Amino acid sequence: MDRFHELSAFVAVVEAGGFSAAARRLGDSQSAISKSVNALEKRLGVQLLQRSTRSVRLTEHGRQYYERTQPLLEEMAQADGEIMRTTLEISGPVRVAAAATFGRLHVLPLLPALLARYPGVRLDLQLADGVNDLLAEGIDLAIRVSPERHPDAVVKRITSSPLVCAGSRRYFAQHGVPATPQALAHHNCLIYKDMREWHFTGRQGRFSVPVSGNLSSNTVETILSAVQAGLGIGMFNRASLVEPEQGQGRGTLQDAEIITVLDDFIDDTRDICLVWPRRRFIPARVRAVTEFFAEALAPRL
Known part of the structure; x- marks a missing residue:
């Protein structure tokens, strides 16, 4: 599974507060989001989220991973935006x-x-x-x-x-x-x-x-x-x-x-x-x- 999709799914779950909300945010299915996060945890060999029927909480490993990776996603989004603006602003x-x-x-x-x-x-x-x-x-x-x-x-x-x-x-x-x-x-x-x-x-x-x-x-x-x-x-x-x-x-x-x-x-x-x-x-x-x-x-x- 694509690592970027795994990371995006994980960050979306954390910021949206759950799998359903993350699915709506990313325009994907809840099962796809769950599979991405499970694949990420399996690849890392640690549990990132504690799941219950009512809530999702970060583990200590999850908190550390989120704090390191969330800025990376923001920088990638910023880079994408800069390139898109450069494309739209025809000049030179x-x-x-x-x-x-x-x-x-x-x-x-x-x-x-x-x-x-x-x-x-x-x-x-x-x-x-x-x-x-x-x-x-x-x-x-x-x-x-x-x-x-x-x-x-x-x-x-x-x-x-x-x-x-x-x-x-x-x-x-x-x-x-x-x-x-x-x-x-x-x-x-x-x-x-x-x-x-x-x-x-x-x-x-x-x-x-x-x-x-x-x-x-x-x-x-x-x-x-x-x-x-x-x-x-x-x-x-x-x-x-x-x-x-x-x-x-x-x-x-x-x-x-x-x-x-x-x-x-x-x-x-x-x-x-x-x-x-x-x-x-x-x-x-x-x-x-x-x-x-x-x-x-x-x-x-």
Whole structure:
């Protein structure tokens, strides 16, 4: 039998003045309380309580044992309470990383609600494209689009975003709208990182089209700015282009001058994920912030 249960039963009998009252105090049966105290006495090899039909009294051994053990139970209860209060009082630093464009559109608008819910949290938001070394950079939580899998990280998918091919009305007015993916060979395609082949789906299945242009960049923000300026066509996940409409999900394109093309040829999506370092212990404040973004991001996308 569990020693803690034995000790708790014994102290409850002493303080409540009997087995029935102790059972009510602990929410257990009288027989279970009696068995626990009997087991304790058997294990110690001494009688702790003198029982009669009307009363229960401490023996001398029982008095000594109670005086030593009752403070221990109080300290354990106090320790439990401190841990529970620490869990409930969400406070302290939390470092969050997100891709720049995605973070500007979908993370920044959520910060007032997050900090209003947890005013004790001190948030450090890092907005940058690219994969972070979470541990080396002290990142508690990363919000990523199609993150690379890593054995030292936990990845939780919260939703997905379709890919879209987009350009400005001004650009298409000057250069025409491509009717097929192959027509991109005659357009200025803006390259994000090393994505020099764009993938499409047609009647014959999936195929790739080589693309080229006069601008490439390692940030989505640069490609988006160039598209808005009418320089060419870019490939994006749709979440990087939309403004949510009061929680209505996909929302509309944030810039009315940007339109998507070749929609019938694109069926790829990108996972939106929460990523955090694999640890044995995750602070309550980090768990709370992670759960907040898991709940709040999906409806926007």
